[in-house]
Structures are given as structure tokens and as C-alpha cells.
Amino acid sequence: MQFRSTRSNKPLVSFKDAALRCLPPDGGLYVPARVMDIRQFFLYMDAATSYPELVAAVAPALLQGELNPFSASRVAESAFDFEPELIRLDDEFSLLNLHNGPTGLYKDFGIAFLAAVMEELLKNSGQAMILSAARGDSGVSIARAFQRRKGMYVVLAYPSGPIRGLDPSTLITNGGNIVPIQIRGTFDDCQRLVNATINDRNFAERYGVTSANAINPGRLLPQTFYYLYAFIRIKKYLKEDLVFSVPSGNFGNLMAGLYAWKFGMPVNGFIAAMNANNAFGDFIRGKQFTPRPPVATNSPALDVSVPANYERLLSFYEEAPAVMHNMVYSASINDSLTLKTMEQVWKKYHILMDPHTAVAFAAAEELSASKKWGDHTHTVILATGHPAKEAALVLQATGQIIPIPEPLSLMQKKTDPITIIDPQLEDLEGAIAGCF
Numbered sequence: 001m002q003f004r005s006t007r008s009n010k011p012l013v014s015f016k017d018a019a020l021r022c023l024p025p026d027g028g029l030y031v032p033a034r035v036m037d038i039r040q041f042f043l044y045m046d047a048a049t050s051y052p053e054l055v056a057a058v059a060p061a062l063l064q065g066e067l068n069p070f071s072a073s074r075v076a077e078s079a080f081d082f083e084p085e086l087i088r089l090d091d092e093f094s095l096l097n098l099h100n101g102p103t104g105l106y107k108d109f110g111i112a113f114l115a116a117v118m119e120e121l122l123k124n125s126g127q128a129m130i131l132s133a134a135r136g137d138s139g140v141s142i143a144r145a146f147q148r149r150k151g152m153y154v155v156l157a158y159p160s161g162p163i164r165g166l167d168p169s170t171l172i173t174n175g176g177n178i179v180p181i182q183i184r185g186t187f188d189d190c191q192r193l194v195n196a197t198i199n200d201r202n203f204a205e206r207y208g209v210t211s212a213n214a215i216n217p218g219r220l221l222p223q224t225f226y227y228l229y230a231f232i233r234i235k236k237y238l239k240e241d242l243v244f245s246v247p248s249g250n251f252g253n254l255m256a257g258l259y260a261w262k263f264g265m266p267v268n269g270f271i272a273a274m275n276a277n278n279a280f281g282d283f284i285r286g287k288q289f290t291p292r293p294p295v296a297t298n299s300p301a302l303d304v305s306v307p308a309n310y311e312r313l314l315s316f317y318e319e320a321p322a323v324m325h326n327m328v329y330s331a332s333i334n335d336s337l338t339l340k341t342m343e344q345v346w347k348k349y350h351i352l353m354d355p356h357t358a359v360a361f362a363a364a365e366e367l368s369a370s371k372k373w374g375d376h377t378h379t380v381i382l383a384t385g386h387p388a389k390e391a392a393l394v395l396q397a398t399g400q401i402i403p404i405p406e407p408l409s410l411m412q413k414k415t416d417p418i419t420i421i422d423p424q425l426e427d428l429e430g431a432i433a434g435c436f
């Protein structure tokens with residue numbers, strides 16, 4: 001599979017180059033240059049197929065010429081010591097748990113594959129340095145996925161304040177490959193310095209600097225795999241339509257679902273579940289989209305004004321507007337309905353959900369009542385966050401005290417940075433150069 005920019009049909013780049021560059025130089029986003037139908041590689045699978053098996057079969061089909069089946073099984077085994085989990089609640093609803101990874105967020109799935117596939121694709125050809133401004137979970141997820149991988153380094157720029165969740169034995173000062181640097185400043189300062197370093201072509205090329213942020217196509221593509229995983233498990237129960245309800249902020253997760261459909265997954269609809277930050281729903285309904293400043297809610301990952309994947313979505317709508325308007329529906333769920341849904345799901349199914357998942361659950365119920373699809377439609381709700389990450393809200397909504405699982409309790413451990421610097425480009429570049 002080759003990639004192009006949303007803003008141009010040329011040049012075409014390989015998956016490896018698209019993942020290493022993250023963004024095309026023209027300011028667009030990388031998208032597959034041609035959609036491929038790979039249904040023959042997964043339609044025969046059923047609930048007995050494990051996640052690494054599925055990935056090992058599907059990834060080389062998508063990445064023909066770059067990833068052979070042997071490499072792909074190595075990548076799948078090394079990326080995934082955690083799996084999604086499909087829980088069929090009743091005839092109408094299932095939950096697809098995507099919160100079993102090291103940081104309890106669905107983002108672990110894309111990051112884990114990116115790290116493993118980069119190690120495989122870069123074998124014997126120099127080094128790569130993942131440079132990222134780190135806030136909370138994203139830095140931990142990247143560090144966990146890339147730690148101990150050959151030829152790869154992770155530089156995390158932290159703002160002032162405690163640094164949590166890194167394993168001290170993986171730091172570069174202890175012979176590892178993780179480089180936490182603290183910047184005397186805010187997260188925005190970190191972001192600015194990281195972008196300046198990536199744009200300093202000489203420096204970036206000398207150290208093989210790249211980014212692993214959420215719009216990297218190397219994270220987006222593997223997110224299609226868990227949709228297929230849900231499909232092969234639920235298909236034997238399907239009587240009529242299949243719909244996925246996705247809590248959506250930057251629309252990476254929903255975008256991956258749309259690619260899974262383009263790759264041949266039989267599906268009838270997607271629900272873009274939003275909270276009070278719902279201006280983008282106008283775009284989905286085919287109206288003029290006027291962004292509004294985000295407001296704070298109890299599902300903060302959805303507090304987004306302009307989705308980072310806007311250009312990718314736009315290219316789908318420009319190609320086939322009528323098809324898209326029949327495929328994607330939006331819903332907007334407020335904070336009180338979010339809490340009420342957490343309570344009702346606990347009472348009815350004895351399952352605790354995080355608020356982002358609850359937004360998607362409430363949206364699924366709303367769309368089901370509106371009869372957009374047939375009477376026997378089954379909706380798979382993507383559970384994107386572990387409920388223990390939102391223990392206070394879970395307690396408020398359900399009265400339940402939720403135990404913190406082992407991987408998430410490790411995220412509370414504090415680590416020291418290897419150095420503390422002023423918010424200047426020379427200082428960050430000097431600190432990085434000093435490590436090698």
C-alpha cells in the first residue's frame with residue numbers, strides 16, 4: 001500500500017516512509033493512495049482467531065512488498081501482549097473493550113503496532129528517534145511501546161511538574177533508549193520546541209527524528225484491525241445491520257473504522273458520538289461547519305473543536321457524499337446523560353464504563369430509538385478508556401469503588417528527567433546530542 005497527501009496525488013510514498021515522516025511536506029495528511037479489498041484474508045476467520053493471528057494475516061495483505069507474512073507475525077507477537085475483548089451484552093449491543101493495554105486507552109493499539117513495525121522495517125538501516133511533547137498518558141504509551149527496541153530512541157519533552165509512568169530501567173542513563181527531558185515551561189512550550197526540532201532539517205536528518213503523534217498513518221492503519229476483530233466475533237449473531245458507535249474527538253478511531261469498511265468489512269453504519277462539543281456534527285449532517293471553541297466536559301478526550309483528521313474525512317465526503325451521509329450519523333450527549341448512562345449500564349449489565357464509552361453507549365441508544373437502521377440492528381460500542389482511569393466519576397455515577405489494575409497503578413510512579421533545560425531550541429537539541 002502506498003500513501004499520498006490529502007492535498008496532492010503525487011508523490012506516492014511507502015508505508016515505512018509515511019510512518020517515519022508522519023506528515024507530508026505540503027501540510028496535508030497521509031492517506032492510502034488506493035483502497036484495497038482484503039476481505040479474502042479475514043472473512044474465513046471466527047472467534048477462535050486470536051488478535052496476533054488476525055494482525056499477522058491482515059497486515060501483510062495491506063503492506064504487500066514491505067511486510068512479508070513472517071515479519072508480520074513477529075511484529076504482531078511483539079506488539080500485542082494485550083488483546084481487545086468483545087463482550088456481547090444482548091441482541092442489540094456489544095462492547096468492544098480497547099482498554100486492556102499499558103495505559104488503559106485504545107491509543108495503545110496503534111502505538112504498539114507502530115513501534116513493532118518500525119523496528120522490523122528499520123532493521124539494519126540506521127536509527128530512528130521518536131520525539132514527542134509528553135502530557136500524561138501519551139508519553140507513557142509511546143515509551144512502553146518503544147522501550148528496548150533496537151535502533152530506536154524516544155525523546156519525551158515534559159513541561160514542569162512530576163513525570164509519571166516511566167520504567168527507570170529503560171532510561172538512557174541506565175542503558176535503555178528512553179530520554180525524558182524536562183523543559184522549564186508549559187506543555188505548549190514543549191510542543192513548540194518539538195515542532196521546531198522536527199523542522200530543523202539538518203538536525204532531524206542527523207538523528208533520524210520522527211514523530212508518533214495521533215495522525216501518524218502508522219498508528220491509524222493498525223486501528224482498523226480491532227474493527228475486524230469485532231466483526232469476526234459478532235458475525236455469527238448478526239440478523240440484520242451492523243453498526244459501530246465511536247466516541248469521537250479527533251476522529252482517528254472513526255476514520256480507522258471507515259478504512260476497515262473500505263478494506264471490505266461488511267458494516268452498515270458508524271455513529272460519531274460527541275459530547276457538548278458537537279459543532280462538527282453539522283459537517284456530518286452535510287451542513288456548513290463552523291468551529292466553536294471547546295468547552296470542558298466530563299469526557300475530556302472529546303473536547304475538540306476541529307478534529308485533527310478533518311482533511312482525511314473530507315476526502316471521503318468529497319469522493320462520495322451520498323454514500324457517506326448514509327454511513328455516518330452523529331449524536332451529541334451531555335454530561336448528565338453521560339453519568340446516567342454509566343449508572344444504567346451498571347444496573348442493567350453489571351459493567352462499569354468510563355465516560356467516553358458512556359457517550360458512545362448513549363449515542364447508540366439514541367440512534368437505535370430513531371430507527372435509522374433495521375429493527376434487528378446490532379451496535380458495537382467502542383470502550384476506549386478503562387473505567388479505573390475515571391474512578392471518581394464511576395463512583396459518582398454508580399456508587400462503585402473500582403480497583404486499579406496493575407498496569408495502571410504503575411502509571412502513578414514518579415521518575416526523574418535525565419536533565420532540566422530552558423525552553424530554547426539550542427538547549428533541547430544540545431540535550432539530545434549530549435545523549436549520543
Ligand SMILES: *Cc1c(COP(=O)(O)O)cnc(C)c1O
Nearest residue numbers: 249250251252253301356384385
Ligand atoms: C483519544 C480518546 C478518544 C477519542 O478518539 P479520537 O480518535 O480522538 O476521536 C475517545 N476516548 C478516549 C478514552 C480517548 O483517550
